[in-house]
Amino acid sequence: MSSFELDKAYDPKKHEASIYEAWEESGAFKPNLQAPKDPFTIIMPPPNANGDLHTGHAMYVIEDILVRYRRMQGHKTLWLPGTDHAGIETQIVYESELAKQGKSRYDLGREAFYDAALAFTRANQPNIVGQMRSLGFSADWSRLKFTLDRDIVDTVYATFKQMHADGLIYRGNRIVNWCTNCQSSFADIEVKFVDRTDSLYTLDYGTVKIATTRPETIFADAAVAVNPEDARYTALVGQTAVIPLVDRPVGIIADAHVETGFGTGALKVTPAHDKNDFEIGKRHNLPEIAVVDLDGKLINVPDEFAGLSVTAGRAAVVAALEAVGKLTATSPIEHSVGTHDRCGTIIEPLITEQWYMRVAGPNAKVIAAIEHDEIKIVPERFKKTSLDWLANEYDWNISRQNWFGIRIPVFYKTSNDPTKDAYLVTADENEAANYYGAGNYRAETDVFDTWYSSGQWPYATLAATGDLDQFYPTSVMETGRDILTKWVTKMAMFGLYRMGSVPFRAVYLHGLINDEHGKKMSKSKGNVINPLQMTEKYGTDALRLALTIGITPGNDGSLSEAKIEGYRNFCNKLWNVARFILGQLPEGYSPAAPVATSTADAWIAERVITSVQDVTEAIEQYRFSDAGQAVYSLLWDDFADWYLEASKIEVNHDMLIFGLGTILKLAHPIAPFVTEAIWKELPWHSSQLIVTDWPDANKIRTDIVSDNHSPREFENVMQIVAEIRATRASLGLDKLILAHSGSSIWYANGEVIAGLVRQAELKLDPASHGMLIKSSESPAWIEVDPQSREGIVNRLTKQKGEQQGYLAGLDSKLANARYVQSAPPAVVQETKDRREEVLVLLSKLDEQLAAFSPQP
């Protein structure tokens, strides 16, 4: 009797927490520096410390798969986790917290707000960390880093200082994307364009008419521009036009930027409030007149408009223009308007002074690294995307006027001392005091763009944990393809700049996870799948499998509850396979090297070996879906449906245990909990599955003693069984008698065949006149009732028709001389072989038809 007693079904809730705890307590998540193989490192993209886990984070499962796989392979494996303070995002969240108390950030002041937001963030961090742990992530939490940790910030400061010394950093007074809500400038990449319908107003400027969507900025006009090729206006170039309402004359200039076909072909040039106009202004040396302030209110305009918001001002100016007859037309126009991607506020282009980084030089190194595959990008098509983007990036505005961020380490001179520099780059106020003298300096209040600091995440974290020497460059960066340009290229740039080498050797990009109909998940659509609800309901492994199988690198994937449920079933199947096997082991059993003593043994051994190769290769090539599918199919289609069933007739405990053990190993990276839960039940294992060796196909092949059985023979058994089952189903037969002629395959496998077919009896009868089992090479029959004759003839006729059609196709192929000449001989031979097989089958069908057809 067996000493094993497993629950009837796998209940994730009973196992996951304790297994995770055991992993962590054993130190399995920490890199094993004694491991024989090279370091393998992944730096986790830090999720927002204030956020909740969503399907995007759940895709870190890919990282866990890689890490678990490499750990089992014997690499010194480090997965370094972290969380992000998420600058502006957190600021917005925390401001809304304050709003609940009826406060704004101005009530607290900059420093108090920063401290409070930081405390809020640190207090929330355990939430997201706990959620990631619940997904089974085998990261080394003892190394957890936070983007505002002192040591991280120090690294960022040092980089800034070095870049400044290298002449890569400068102050620039130019047009920026200003968010009046956030009171900060933003990089182009943070501006999201939304389509809108607005009014296009045609205004009378005396000599010309211009078209604009922003009449409230006419007071900032510095010129009117026309295209130099535009014959309508050539005579006017050099003349003046007059801004209505204020009657201020401006020059008419020619600039190629102007499109003759748009509006009237004449453009009001407003350098201070339009990006393109700013460029035109630079080309023509035009004044930059500001009429919108940082709050989005009109300034430097006639009194009646002063202080109005842009929107109110527009309406008022339009009314005034109409009143004086200068508004000659109004038409709807569809265009895109830039908004801040975090808060949705319309971006006001205006001129402010900001910190910039020159990117051309540093980016050139990134381009070279990507071109030479020093950074391999998966899928490869994103190589081009990143190269195009890098080659076209403008100097990067790295300063923000948010309050929640890393302050730019600069102090400004406030005295008039001509011997002192205008500013000093240092994070140390003492240094500033020494240099300028007390009271003669002020600290910069701008903070870094979060991508400036998070772009340094790989080496900043590794430096902070003391792992830089051992684990940099890292192995793989796995992240969403949407932040390829925002983040991945920045990390490459910073890594090459500061470390002189790439931060990661490969980048794996996953796509978006959509809902069950391939639609983007969104709160407003109500189709958001909460990963934690799913793991609660179906178990963590089920979610992990659902996010792995059927997902293609870089492509959007879809997730549904039904899909997750299906993988819950898989986990249960695995559990029950184990339950079944363990249930029949004798007391005190301990496994020995498997010996293949039956046809089925030889076959399953081969299937396992092939699967080990397939799964290994798939993971190596980042084809995680294929890896998952290979394990799924091995367990369910091969091991459970065939080998286990066959073992009910002829059992080989060692082979069962070997198969189960190997499957557990192969499945572990994707489904770590259920595999470890089963592994724990096997008393002969001294260590946890998480640190067990990954199976080696060659080693297995030499270890398994084969008793001279061919895997092919069992494949024939499977064909025979399938044919008998199909025949039974189509004829509605119940209990079967299988007659055979006494060949070796039937002697060796007859019992197994009958057992797999179920409700079948075996009989030696070389003279049977039953229905021929056509897939059996030596004659065998299903004994049939004469009453079934009509059904049999129908079935045989249908099969004959199918085979004749197939034969015709093969014949026409072989009749084609060019095919026979040009195709590889192996392909042609295969066609010929198949034709022979069909002919044999057809002759059998004819014979049977003759036997069962009514005699004439």
Next chain:
RNA sequence: GGGCAAUUAGCUCAGUUGGUUAGAGCGCUUGAUUCACAUUCAAGAGGUCACAGGUUCGAGUCCUGUAUUGCCCACCA
């Protein structure tokens, strides 16, 4: 305007260098089931691989074009 991706069974998706009669899961139909698992088992139906050309002995796969959908970048007075 430029680019990328997708278009394959009712649904969601695979299909790795061109080569068996194109696959999976779910759903559907029929049947089974005290024997590890109904979170099960067996059998089955279901596809002109978006469309039009082309290359090739051979195209879901390569080329050209078209359509639809989604995404990215640029512009949008």
